[in-house]
Amino acid sequence: MILFDSHCHLTDEAFEDDAPETVARAQAAGVAGIALCGYDERSNASVLRLAEGHQGVFPTVGYHPHEAGTVTAGMLDELRVQAALPQVLAVGEIGLDSYRGHSAPEDQRRVLDAQLDLALAVGKPVLVHSRGAEDAILHQLEPFARSMQRAWPGRVPGVMHCFGGTLEQARRYTGLGFLVSLSCAVTYPANHDTRAIAAGLPLESLLIETDSPYLPPQGKRGQRNEPALVESAARALAAARGISPDEAALATTRNACRLFGVSITEKAAVA
Numbered sequence: 001m002i003l004f005d006s007h008c009h010l011t012d013e014a015f016e017d018d019a020p021e022t023v024a025r026a027q028a029a030g031v032a033g034i035a036l037c038g039y040d041e042r043s044n045a046s047v048l049r050l051a052e053g054h055q056g057v058f059p060t061v062g063y064h065p066h067e068a069g070t071v072t073a074g075m076l077d078e079l080r081v082q083a084a085l086p087q088v089l090a091v092g093e094i095g096l097d098s099y100r101g102h103s104a105p106e107d108q109r110r111v112l113d114a115q116l117d118l119a120l121a122v123g124k125p126v127l128v129h130s131r132g133a134e135d136a137i138l139h140q141l142e143p144f145a146r147s148m149q150r151a152w153p154g155r156v157p158g159v160m161h162c163f164g165g166t167l168e169q170a171r172r173y174t175g176l177g178f179l180v181s182l183s184c185a186v187t188y189p190a191n192h193d194t195r196a197i198a199a200g201l202p203l204e205s206l207l208i209e210t211d212s213p214y215l216p217p218q219g220k221r222g223q224r225n226e227p228a229l230v231e232s233a234a235r236a237l238a239a240a241r242g243i244s245p246d247e248a249a250l251a252t253t254r255n256a257c258r259l260f261g262v263s264i265t266e267k268a269a270v271a
Contacts, residue, residue, distance in 0.1 A: 001249045003234060004033035004256035004264070005227040006181050007093070007127060007161050007209035011036070011046035014213035014224050022212075023054050026227035030249075032056050032264045033256055034227050035209075037127060039064035039093045041075060044082055051087065056264055060090040060127055068103035068111040076114050084122050089260040091119040092127025093161060096140075099132035109140070116144045119158075120151060125259055126158035128178070134165035138172060145176040156259045162211050166193050167200045174205045179259055181207035184217040184229060186236040198240035207259070208233040208252045 005026065010019045026034060036051055038044035038061040047059035061082045063071050083091050094115045096108050103111075119126045126144070130137045145157040159179040163170055170180045180201060186194045198206065208230055216225035217232035231249070238248035257263060 001030045001231065001234070001246055002253050002264075003029070003031045003208070003230050003249050004035075004253040005031055005210050005212075005230040006033075006035050006159065006207040006252075006256045006259070007037055007183075008034060008212040008227050009037055009039065009043070009214075010034075010212065010227075011038070011043045011050060012213050015226075019050055020054075022226050022228075023057060026230075027056065029228040029231060031227050031230060033058065033253065033260075033262065035060055035089065035127070035256070035260065037093050038062055040067045041078075044079065048082070048085070048087070058089045058260060058262065059087060060092050061088055062092040062094040062115055062127065063111055064093050065095050065097040065108040065112070065129060066100065066102040068107040071107075071111045076111075076118070079115070080118050080121070083118055083124060088124070089262065090125045090127050090158070091115055091122070092158070093129050094126055095129030095161075096133035096137045097129060097131045098136065112137075112140055116140060120144065120147055123152045123155060125156050127161050128158055129161055131164055134163070134169045141173070141178070142176060145178065149177065159207055159259055162209065162215070163197065164194075167196045170197050170201055174201060179205055179207050179255055181209045182233055182237060183209050183211045183215045184225060184233045184236075185215045186240075187218040187232050188221075189218065195236070195240045198237045203241070203243075203248075203251045204255060206237065206252055207255055208237060208248075
């Protein structure tokens with residue numbers, strides 16, 4: 001089985017003692033690709049360092065909506081430099097969050113617009129956080145997707161990371177060309193909406209992720225999540241669709257490669 005964890009945070013303090021070993025465990029488990037996502041000034045620098053020397057580990061940079069109230073013009077200038085680096089595959093984690101409310105809505109919208117403009121300028125997809133804002137964020141993502149299609153034909157505009165909305169909401173984004181990513185929370189017994197998305201969207205529109213260290217799969221709840229556990233999301237996706245786990249893993253890996261513009265092989269999983 002060849003897997004791609006399309007979103008994780010190995011620079012979180014939960015991994016401060018064993019991030020390289022965590023990458024090795026993932027590769028031994030068949031995870032050939034890991035998107036290592038920045039979300040603030042510190043992590044944006046850290047993902048670049050951690051990705052060095054690790055085959056199949058790809059950095060992304062961005063400012064999470066929780067950070068929006070502290071993001072300055074100078075920080076956005078530095079982000080533009082980082083995002084333009086060839087090893088950086090996407091801009092994210094970015095978006096809106098109406099659940100926690102750690103930043104004012106106007107600051108979130110300002111910082112999101114700035115980062116969408118930045119992604120369009122460098123021609124890279126976005127990793128979108130939309131918790132509690134699954135409808136509201138459409139007003140900013142729709143014009144971005146249209147602009148991306150004009151400026152960068154054939155480029156996937158981005159992915160709705162750890163999507164927590166309904167199948168109907170998910171279809172609005174796939175209609176714009178976005179992919180939709182399912183976390184290990186798809187394994188939770190009460191998470192019927194996510195399994196409906198797993199079953200109802202075209203397979204070519206789906207990714208899987210861990211969002212490590214958060215959202216461990218059922219059976220490991222209360223523990224630290226990590227990329228080696230992304231297989232549980234692949235198996236839950238397969239069960240929802242009535243296909244084999246290998247088919248689900250291969251399809252989501254191909255989708256991740258298409259999103260990020262990379263090519264990986266099974267050899268990368270045991271590097």
